[in-house]
Amino acid sequence: MNNKDIGSRIQIKPSTFLNPVPVVMVTCGDMEHANIITLAWVGTVNSEPPMISISVRKERFSHDIIRSSGVFGVNLVSEDIVKQCDYCGVRSGRDTDKFAETHLTKFKGExxxxxxxxESPVCIExxxxxISELGSHDMFIGSVENVSVSDKLFDQKGAIDLSRAGLVAYNHGEYYVLGDRVGFFGFSVAGRDALNRRMKK
Ligand SMILES: Cc1cc2nc3c(=O)[nH]c(=O)nc-3n(C[C@H](O)[C@H](O)[C@H](O)COP(=O)(O)O)c2cc1C
Structure with a gap:
């Protein structure tokens, strides 16, 4: 467990250099006037009750929609919709109907x-x-009320296999599909049976 090839370090200016981060398409508004905003400043902030944070600049069209409606959807991004995801991050709902432009299909939360x-593999309502005003961004803490998962992600035993989703991460300005699995929770201390069983999959 010891990495001997440590090398030297170069100091860079303080910034939000946390990488990789999730990238999601956040939906807001109502079924008639729906908007999509792409966000990377997103996080899991509590387990019980489940809570997710999204940080949105005040000047975004979506900002006031989320603040006044008090609701938003977090739609995970898979490789097949990453182009639409990028588009929703470079065009504003002020000027464009992003659902119409991307041909994404909208449905109402449960x-x-x-x-x-x-088209998103996982939608979180x-x-x-x-709401915390942090400076450049306002952080909305969302309590998770419902999650729906594409039936394609369930294995024969009825368990969710998220490795099938082709999820995308955002790494220093670029989109990546998640690649090789190199471990699982607790694998560093797991017994040989568990390692054989889990790592073969
Ligand atoms: C990969 C990516 C990540 C982004 N992350 C954020 C973010 O975390 N917060 C934010 O306010 N804007 C973020 N943006 C910018 C907004 O998505 C963009 O300004 C969008 O056009 C706003 O849409 P709206 O005006 O319809 O709300 C991101 C854009 C991209 C492409």
Whole structure:
């Protein structure tokens, strides 16, 4: 477990250099006036109750929609919709109907009245629980009210196999599809049986 080839380090200016991060398409508005904003400043911030944070600049068209409606959807991004994801991050809903332009399919949340993206492998319905003004961005804390998962991601035993989703991460300005699995939770201390069983899959 010891990496001997440590090398030297170069100091760079302080910035949000956390990489990789998720990239998601956040949906907002209603079914008639639905918008999509691409966000990378997104995080899991609590487990019980489940909560997700999204950080949105005040000047984004979506910002006021989310603040006034008090709801948003977090739609995970797979490789097949990454181009639409990028598009939703470079065009504003002020000027464009992004659902129409991207040909993404909208459907209404089960528990939260918010449009969601049918092509997304996982859609998370959130209610705004808190807003913090941090500086450049306002951080919305969303309480997770419902999650729906594409039936294609369930294996024969009925378990979710997210490795089939082709999820995309954002790494220093570039999109990457998740690649090789190199471990699993607790694998560093797992017994040989568990290692054989899990790592073969
Ligand atoms: C990969 C990527 C990540 C982004 N992350 C954020 C973010 O975390 N917060 C934010 O306010 N804007 C972010 N943006 C910019 C918005 O998505 C962009 O300004 C968008 O056009 C705003 O849409 P709207 O005006 O319809 O709300 C990101 C854009 C891209 C392409």
């Amino acid at each position: 528990k939260v009245n918010v449009p969601l993206i049918a 959130c209610k705004v629980a808190d």
